[in-house]
Amino acid sequence: MDALHSLMQGFSTVITPFNMGMAVLGCFFGTLVGILPGLGPSATIAMLLPLTFGMNATSAMIMLCAIYYGAMYGGSTTSILVNVPGESASVVTTFDGYQMARQGRGGVALGISAIGSFIAGILGTFALIFVCVPLSAFTLKFGPAEYFSLIVMGMLCIVFVGGKSISKSLMSGVIGMALGTVGIDVVQGAPRFVYDISQLMDGVSFIVVVMGLFGIGEVLVSAEERMKIKTINVKLKELWPTLGDIWQVKWSVLRGTAIGFFIGALPGAGATIASFLAYGIEKGVSKHPERFGKGAIEGVAGPESANNAASSGAFVPLLALGIPGSGATAVMLGALMLYGLKPGPMLFHTNPDFVWAVIASMFIGNIILIFMNLPMIPFFAMGLRIPYRYLYPAILLICIIGAYSLSSNVYDVWVMLIFGVFGYFMKKYDIPGGPMVVALVLGPMLEYNLYRALALSRGDMTTFFTRPISGTLLAIAAIMIVVVTFKAVRMKRALIEEKEE
């Protein structure tokens, strides 16, 4: 009960007008950058950092953390409404969320996403209190071999996030992996496929590709078909999820929370991968996997819970080990040093007031966020009534500004537009974009961890099977392949039957 006592003291620190104000401010900024595509939470935290100089570390950190998890709430908004992910952890939300919006269920999708995020945020914070230290010890057992096997498992998501045709999904995945090889490799520092273009040295930016592929691509396809698409007529009573909707996704939310928290706690994995895995799992356990990609509510609930839980999980390595697990927590780590705190395993002992106040602020922040987000949903969902001839230029504009804001560089805008055209042709030929983005994120990690594991085992391949955690993960992956093949056959059969009818 020591933890609860400390937590109560934390709450008493947070509930001062100034700290509450900081939490509200952080939640507001977080939601805002989440909604706007391009600029992500880590860049926002860094930009707002100078504002916090001169404040005490606790108030500053309350705001910075709120920006981080607030962005996970906002990120789903544009994914669902206009198929443009607000930030990278919300890419999978486009698969079913956008379809739900097209069916007039945009408000339901937004509501489920907010409620899932809230539950995941609260449960994730509880998990942070109780399992932070033991979990961080466990995550250290993950060496390169274990990461490799974990990513092999993640790669299976290519099949899950793709469409009906497995060969087209694999094709899309291979393109993504190829794109992932661009840039300076970490093995020898050799530039690959750079062609003396300095921007390519850092590789192809994931968020730029996604904005082009999904956002611009969608606009192009719809512009061509605009005669056929009618403006979605949203009925007012459909703007909110019903209790039935929420009850339907209870397990998806819990599964998403569990997987998200664990993946988030692994240093270097992060919310994006957590959301992919959660989607894969939802589709894997579903009795009707064929509904996915056509507006399955579980496909929104699982990943949206996962990315929020992952943002709680990301504090495990930060607080328990003093190691940043993601881009945003890396900025926070730097900030802690500037405030004169020493991040590391001793933080819980040397600055307990600080740590517990920040944890307590996460509970309050999540409550602020749900109250901030739910009332906005009808307004966002009503936005779908805007005729496409006004909506699409606005989407284009938002995408261009978003791409430019990443590093104030027109180069990113061009890359996005190129991938927009690419996305158009992929849609035309029915090649799913999901596998490509999964492979683009996971491909480089797969390669580097393979190299590191083999360098450490001096070329011995058995290291992947003889290390217990790695071997277990590979075994799970093997089982998943069997299940996937089985389901694929069943889906194909269903498809043929459908045609015969």
Add this chain to the structure above:
Amino acid sequence: MGKKFLVCSFAAVFCFITMLFTVDAKAAYPEKTIEFVVHSPAGGGSDLFSRAVASILEKEGIVKQKIQVVNRDGGSGTTALNYMHDKAGDAHVVMQFTTGPLSALLRGSSKLKLEDLTFISMMCMDPNLAFTRVESPYNDMKSLIEYAKKNPDKISVAIGTVGGSEHISAHRVGRASGAQLNLVGFGGGGAASVAILGGHVDVGFGNVNEQMGQIEAKKIKPLGVMSPQRISAMPNVLTMQEQGINAVYVQPRGFWAPKNFPDYALQFWEDAFAKLVKTKAFQDVLKTSYAVENFMKHTEAKAFVTDYLKVLKVDVDELGVYKKK
């Protein structure tokens, strides 16, 4: 998006207004917002150093104008150098230099050459160290290297970026001692630390600042420091040279400006940084980041960096990194 845009437009309006009121440019220098260019993305070590310096310069009234930190990240320093190339003659652009941009100069990946830069000053050195987790059987570099000499390729070393400071440190230790080490790139300091804490790798090299929290928590123990002298934060840890390994590495940090930077501006900034070094706030920044003050004026700084790059070039050539395959 909104924030950046807002800041930019405010800055633009602000510049315009100040320009209207400025009669004599030299007397009133700096006449508009100063850009502090950083090669790393927001939140990195270099970025935070720049932001801290900017805020102290403003708060202490050393610089009367606003200083805006601008992240021109990309291409491991290349993007920032290209930006400096395009800003030739601009009296309101100052950039921080450290390992990243220096290696970029070395591999010639940008339009900019060393001669194109106007050196302002050297500020400090970041010391590096070799470390391992507390459970490791090794307590100093000497015993580890002795083992490595008898067992070539058996000792694995976690390095962050290929061609980065840890890589150079590890390479110099290997070269000086003749031990054959198994260097494994982890892409970043954080991932390398995790591999060492988890016992997946035998030894790591890194920034003292980054490891201090772990050292104080007794999760990580230092094996030796790479600087020529012991560092005050850990007076009992021997230097490599004291352990019979003739290897030294320090990470310089300082400021430079674009080509044709006006003399009055150079004078202004040299004085500003000289004043900065004397402030308590800056000394605190050095203290919390375990950096060692090493202030040099522009001629001295230029000579130092030129020499530094000559030595570094030998390592980079030996490692064969950045070569096109």
